[in-house]
Amino acid sequence: MASRAGTSTAVVSYVLNNGPRPVSESLRAKVIDAIDELDYRPDRRARALRRPRRWRQIGLLVPDLGLPLFGEFVGRIEVEARARDHLTMIGNTGYDPERELEFATAFTEVGVDGLVVIGAANAPETAKLCRQERIPVVWLHNVRGDVADDIVAVDHAQAGALAARHLLDEHACHDTVFVGGFTESDVRHGDRETVEQRFEGVASVVGAGLRHIRTDLTPAGAYAAVGEFLRTQRSPRAFVVGTFGQAAATIRAIADAGLQIPERIRVIGFDGGATDYGQLRLTAVQQPVDELARRALGQLLGEGGVGAELRASLRIGETCGCSAP
Template identity: 25%
Template sequence: MGKQATIRDVAKLAGVSLATVSRVLNESDYPVREELRQKVRAAVEELDYVPNAVARSLRREAVKDIGLVIPNVSNPFYLQTMLGVNDVLSKNECSMILCNTLRDVEQERGCLRQLYERQTRGVILSSVDESGDVVMEYSRRGMRFVLLDQKLTGVESTGINFDSRAGARMAVEHLISMGHSRIAFATMPMTRWTRAEMHRGYRDALLGAGLSYDGSLIYEWSPSSWDANSDLELETGQYIAELFLGDGCPATAVLCVNDMVAIGMIKVFLKHGVRVPEDISVIGFDDIPFAGAFVPALTTVHQPAQETGRLAAMMILNALSSDDGELTVSMNLTPRLVIRDTAAPPHAER
């Protein structure tokens, strides 16, 4: 008897990815062109490939609960992501288990432990843990992960990322094009990959325009303690704005690590009579629903949070239904600058 064909053999003969073969065989809702479906079916017939129907049945039975582990439900970006995840899961008759880690590493690890103990096999994770050891351990035990806008050292996992470096570079280049040369960067701790990527993009834009990089214009704040009932991003923006004003407004523009930090800064600026954008330009990051309604309407870098959630949910369901347990897929989303009312040429240029 010859060697039994595998899903890899089918993918190779059809000239498609393992994920595409899996979607066709499992009749996934994920869109696959009819032309590719026909190629997969033809390859299956030619190779006399017989999927493990029992295993597929067990997998489908097991995929009922999906964990969503996020650092802060009070941030509108994560709320939009959650809506996208829930939309896809509910249509696939799955339940979402929401875990709010409150940006605490131990809390996150406890959430993952609880999800594992209740045999939740799929987790969408936005991690605050700088180490990938815990995720790797649970991966070895059979849990599947989709990482949200995060890269963990040593972890090879399906993920959906936003090109934060390009987004920050785009925002700073926009400010430079209006005549700004002293641009600050307001951020929470740059221990997270996305924040470090934004910092790299900020620096890229300055150096690319022939401007010097001034470390004194990096306003990075990490609170010594945090009340879980408070809004950390908003408070971060308010605190940094006070520092910035205390330093004598050393820049004519500020790029903020997210919209909530930007809104916090603007509130303090206006409180002290500093006009936005007449006296200082501010650009946010995320484009939360409130950004356009805020006064003044916030110029920001758009991240499609709800669509990110939908894609992450489709990816975790596909990972759990795949015949190849080692298959990993990464997706990188492109940024878009949304120009509104908080950025203008520096005051001296008017």
């Protein structure tokens, strides 16, 4: 390129990097003409390696930015990353294994310094890619498939048991129904692993009498399935709804069936911190999102061990029959 422009490689570098020394307009024009003729494209990864950086980068893969829980995770991770001089690149995977791997590949190509994957849908292949590229990866919330590393998460089975135990001990609900599917035939794209673990936790308290409404984890799916159940089956004393996204749809289906909450049917859901301004405040088992995000970033950047096991807690609202604070 320098010979095509009739100048030195140093001058070409000054033009490409806009400095550090000035270049006359006539000489700059010759370099730009040579760039166009040769169809030159700079290697941005190589330039990034040479240039001192104030900010480093991490990749963050999220299954569904439209869900409140994952939005909370993204917000906290971005704050934690900025506090450590890292910018966050976000990919919305839609629980699609191919899309997850595409994003992970793209992030490695632009030179991220690490990857956080929330709710991985293709964990084994994503882990393999990160090993090949020598990029650290941290798994947050849950994964689909087996990985060698620990997952930064609460015990979702304990979370399910917490909901069922509250209904049984505080409200004497011996007839509880779980809402949410978790098999491949139920759910193609969705957080079915977490729902299955929560179901197992509820079943550990309720026992063999636990009834189950299978859904595809969408609000529309929950509304239709719960409505059909209430039309054709004996109505229960309580519902435990496996995802936050289906809780409002379940409550609407109960109301449309002419049943009152919590007088006739009690409801407990999961996650969803900002639920104080609906007609009824949802009682929900909640994850410590801030601490989970801190641990994920700390583990990714080598800042220490994972610490004590984190547990979910019950946030009392009005839908379970308690007097909400």
